[in-house]
Amino acid sequence: MYVPQEFISMYLPAIYAGLIVGFIGTMAIAINRRELHILILTDIVGLAMIFVVSAVGTDLAEALILPGLVVELAETLAISEILITREMRKIEQDPRANLTKSSSIFPQAFSLNMEIMTTAPNFIALVLIGYGIFLTGFTGGAVAGGGIVLYALSKKARGLPVLMLDGIAGVSGIAWCLWIIGFLLFFVTPQYWLLSLFLAACGLLLKVASKVGLIGLLMREDIDNE
Amino acid sequence: MLMISVSLFFYFGIFLAIVGSIATAWGPGVSDPVVRTFNTEIAAIGVCLVLLCYNHVLALLTLLATTVIITLILFRAIIRLEEMGADV
Numbered sequence: 001m002y003v004p005q006e007f008i009s010m011y012l013p014a015i016y017a018g019l020i021v022g023f024i025g026t027m028a029i030a031i032n033r034r035e036l037h038i039l040i041l042t043d044i045v046g047l048a049m050i051f052v053v054s055a056v057g058t059d060l061a062e063a064l065i066l067p068g069l070v071v072e073l074a075e076t077l078a079i080s081e082i083l084i085t086r087e088m089r090k091i092e093q094d095p096r097a098n099l100t101k102s103s104s105i106f107p108q109a110f111s112l113n114m115e116i117m118t119t120a121p122n123f124i125a126l127v128l129i130g131y132g133i134f135l136t137g138f139t140g141g142a143v144a145g146g147g148i149v150l151y152a153l154s155k156k157a158r159g160l161p162v163l164m165l166d167g168i169a170g171v172s173g174i175a176w177c178l179w180i181i182g183f184l185l186f187f188v189t190p191q192y193w194l195l196s197l198f199l200a201a202c203g204l205l206l207k208v209a210s211k212v213g214l215i216g217l218l219m220r221e222d223i224d225n226e
Numbered sequence: 227m228l229m230i231s232v233s234l235f236f237y238f239g240i241f242l243a244i245v246g247s248i249a250t251a252w253g254p255g256v257s258d259p260v261v262r263t264f265n266t267e268i269a270a271i272g273v274c275l276v277l278l279c280y281n282h283v284l285a286l287l288t289l290l291a292t293t294v295i296i297t298l299i300l301f302r303a304i305i306r307l308e309e310m311g312a313d314v
Contacts, residue, residue: 002253006232009241010233010236010279010280013236013237014236014276015239017240017243017244017276020244021243021244021247022267023249024244024247024248024251025251027251028250028251028252034313034314036259036314037259037262037314038267039300039303040259040262040263041248041250041251041301043266043270043296044247044250044251044266044269046269047243047247047266047269047273049272049281050277050289051243054276054280054282054285057280059231059287061278061280061282062282062284064289065277065282065289066284066285066288069285069288069289070292070293071286072292072296072300073292073295073296076296076299077299080290080299080302080303083303083307084303084306087307087310087312088310090312091310091311099270114311125247138288142291150228168246176259215295
């Protein structure tokens with residue numbers, strides 16, 4: 001009744017494809033020894049997850065794929081940082097190794113010396129963040145995060161003070177609380193669905209915007225290298 | 227009326243995803259992490275086709291965005307580790 005007839009006939013092939021892809025990915029992870037390769041292969045297992053979830057074929061599938069993808073992104077970011085930090089430790093402990101200056105994704109020095117980067121960003125970032133707050137939800141979070149990234153890329157502030165990182169973590173916690181309260185109200189008092197919808201949407205906005213902003217601030221470290 | 231065979235796209239997407247994951251796991255030249263990262267893109271394109279058949283627009287757009295960001299993160303890790311002289 002809720003699922004179209006074509007999607008029902010596509011269910012079994014999609015599930016089997018997901019199982020096959022997941023099996024290939026996990027076997028390759030089991031065989032490999034090097035951590036970086038294992039990190040790349042987790043991507044394949046994530047794709048298998050998307051197959052299995054998308055086989056549901058309704059809006060529920062879409063609602064489950066989005067957080068899965070975002071969590072996978074955060075996980076990849078965290079593990080790659082851990083690998084880099086551990087390798088740096090190893091080099092620091094070895095007195096014979098010569099520690100070169102830290103490298104970046106851009107081989108040449110990548111300086112954004114455009115006039116618009118010094119004059120416009122305040123206004124454009126403000127517009128983007130305002131429009132993102134107006135949109136709310138996942139899309140709004142992405143737009144507002146884009147505004148934060150633009151501001152971080154164009155301003156010359158180097159590094160991130162500890163206080164600010166703590167503040168972003170606190171905002172993230174408040175966002176989780178809003179989301180969970182909204183979710184609870186959906187089930188306890190369904191007549192207040194609009195309130196709970198807006199609680200969840202604003203929570204998601206804060207969450208996504210702060211995540212995207214953090215990624216932008218991390219990339220800023222790379223771009224500023226001369 | 228223009229007819230697009232949805233099942234053709236669907237099975238081609240499944241085929242691409244399986245071939246891409248085999249290529250990532252045991253394909254030629256995967257001892258180089260850059261080649262392995264590129265091979266994951268083949269499987270990602272297959273998943274994109276499957277999501278297209280299911281009309282999951284938001285999921286498709288998010289998958290595209292996260293694939294790009296994950297590729298950037300992986301390249302950053304590969305380059306840093308290689309310049310530090312780790313065996314990658």
